[in-house]
Amino acid sequence: MAHPGATTPDEPGGRPRILVADDEPDTLGLIQLTLETAGFHVDTAANGTQALERAQGDAYDLILLDVMMPDISGYDVLRKLQSDARVVPPILFLTAKARPEDRRAGEDLGAAAYLIKPTTRGQLLDAVRSALEKGHGKDAGG
Numbered sequence: 001m002a003h004p005g006a007t008t009p010d011e012p013g014g015r016p017r018i019l020v021a022d023d024e025p026d027t028l029g030l031i032q033l034t035l036e037t038a039g040f041h042v043d044t045a046a047n048g049t050q051a052l053e054r055a056q057g058d059a060y061d062l063i064l065l066d067v068m069m070p071d072i073s074g075y076d077v078l079r080k081l082q083s084d085a086r087v088v089p090p091i092l093f094l095t096a097k098a099r100p101e102d103r104r105a106g107e108d109l110g111a112a113a114y115l116i117k118p119t120t121r122g123q124l125l126d127a128v129r130s131a132l133e134k135g136h137g138k139d140a141g142g
Contacts, residue, residue, distance in 0.1 A: 017042075048065075075109060
C-alpha cells in the first residue's frame with residue numbers, strides 16, 4: 001500500500017514514484033536510467049539534505065538511499081523521516097557498506113531491503129518491485 005498522496009500502479013496512467021539519493025553522480029544517473037526504463041517515475045537527490053527535503057515535500061511510493069553521503073547519512077535520513085512523518089514509504093538502502101553490522105543497522109531501522117554495491121539491474125528491480133508489492137512502509141508511530 002502506497003502512503004497517502006503517492007501514485008499507485010492501479011491508478012490510470014499511474015507510475016510508482018521513487019526518490020533516489022546518492023552523492024555519486026554516475027551511480028545516481030545509472031539508477032535513474034534503470035528505474036525509468038523499467039517504467040518508474042524517478043526524482044533524484046545528490047545528498048541526504050536534498051533527499052530529506054524532497055521526501056518531506058512530496059509523496060513517494062519508495063525511497064532508495066545511499067548510506068554514506070557527506071552531509072547526512074542514509075540512516076539519518078530514514079531516522080528523521082520516521083520522527084517527522086506519519087507514514088514512511090518503503091526504504092531501500094543501496095550502499096558499499098557490506099559488513100554484517102551495517103546490514104543489521106539498516107534492517108533494524110526498518111529498511112525493506114539492503115543492497116550492496118555493485119548490484120545487478122535484476123537485483124535492484126527485484127528489490128524495488130518486492131518492496132512496492134509488500135507496501136513495506138512503516139508507520140512512524142509504531
